[in-house]
Amino acid sequence: MKHGKYPLIITFLVPPLLLYGIFVLSPYLQAFQISTTNWLGYSATADYVGLENFGNLLRDGALWNAVKNNLILLVLLPVLTIALGLFFSSMLNMGGRRGTAGVVGVRGSGAYKLVYFFPQVLSVVIIALLWKEVYHPNNGLLNATLRAVGLPAPTWLGDPRTAFWAVLAVMVWANVGFYVVLFGAAMQAIPKDIYEAVMLDGASRWTTLTKVTIPLLWDTVQVAWIYLAIAALDGFILIQQMTDGGPNHSSDVIGLRMYNTAFGSETKFGYASAIGVVMFFLTLSVAVLALRASRRDRIEYS
Numbered sequence: 476m477k478h479g480k481y482p483l484i485i486t487f488l489v490p491p492l493l494l495y496g497i498f499v500l501s502p503y504l505q506a507f508q509i510s511t512t513n514w515l516g517y518s519a520t521a522d523y524v525g526l527e528n529f530g531n532l533l534r535d536g537a538l539w540n541a542v543k544n545n546l547i548l549l550v551l552l553p554v555l556t557i558a559l560g561l562f563f564s565s566m567l568n569m570g571g572r573r574g575t576a577g578v579v580g581v582r583g584s585g586a587y588k589l590v591y592f593f594p595q596v597l598s599v600v601i602i603a604l605l606w607k608e609v610y611h612p613n614n615g616l617l618n619a620t621l622r623a624v625g626l627p628a629p630t631w632l633g634d635p636r637t638a639f640w641a642v643l644a645v646m647v648w649a650n651v652g653f654y655v656v657l658f659g660a661a662m663q664a665i666p667k668d669i670y671e672a673v674m675l676d677g678a679s680r681w682t683t684l685t686k687v688t689i690p691l692l693w694d695t696v697q698v699a700w701i702y703l704a705i706a707a708l709d710g711f712i713l714i715q716q717m718t719d720g721g722p723n724h725s726s727d728v729i730g731l732r733m734y735n736t737a738f739g740s741e742t743k744f745g746y747a748s749a750i751g752v753v754m755f756f757l758t759l760s761v762a763v764l765a766l767r768a769s770r771r772d773r774i775e776y777s
Contacts, residue, residue: 528749560654603716635725
């Protein structure tokens with residue numbers, strides 16, 4: 476059995492690693508190589524241009540506009556989603572009346588969690604199409620409600636002033652349910668004795684949330700922050716389906732700019748690959764910085 480251990484390990488380990496190298500690592504390496512050429516995607520040859528594509532990126536106003544939008548998402552999407560996730564989770568798990576039963580959630584919390592989590596079972600395309608109908612300027616549910624109460628009905632996705640913020644609202648709506656459930660599961664693992672001791676000291680719900688719950692959930696919050704930061708640097712499918720970066724590039728993001736550069740009328744695959752390389756390092760840097768910025772001493776409980 477001892478002598479047969481290593482052949483068994485090699486048999487089960489080498490094929491997955493080989494597939495990973497071919498279908499994951501190899502495309503990354505090819506993207507780096509293509510970014511140094513002027514390949515148009517469908518031509519048989521590609522001329523080496525060195526760092527010319529990266530120099531052109533610095534002068535690309537459309538790309539800088541997309542970077543600006545991604546940076547706004549990078550700030551607002553994690554903050555809003557985590558804040559709402561913590562608020563709803565605390566209400567569902569600790570929002571009930573405080574009495575002899577100790578800290579309890581609101582009545583029907585299981586049903587609320589199901590409702591919050593529902594967007595997670597929908598594909599991103601379905602969410603985009605659903606909200607396009609909600610935002611429809613004439614027949615949409617949102618504008619119909621606004622007209623019913625006598626308020627003006629904007630052209631949400633057709634106005635450069637509102638399109639980006641309308642998409643941001645959908646991104647928060649689509650993500651917050653998952654983190655409500657995630658934070659709720661983490662809260663359930665916190666011993667009730669801690670909350671009962673805080674109650675005896677007369678702490679308010681806000682104090683309990685900020686001084687007890689969030690510090691004990693910090694590792695979970697840190698993971699959520701990283702995932703949401705990466706999602707903020709993407710957002711490609713939702714934005715493509717809802718606005719395609721418009722109107723007037725007001726809701727454009729880096730992923731969509733890369734896609735349109737590669738598969739648009741100009742088919743600049745070399746230039747699009749350079750955008751992809753920049754996006755790769757930007758995402759990696761954000762993940763590392765988020766880990767370092769949120770690092771703190773672990774609080775243990777038993």
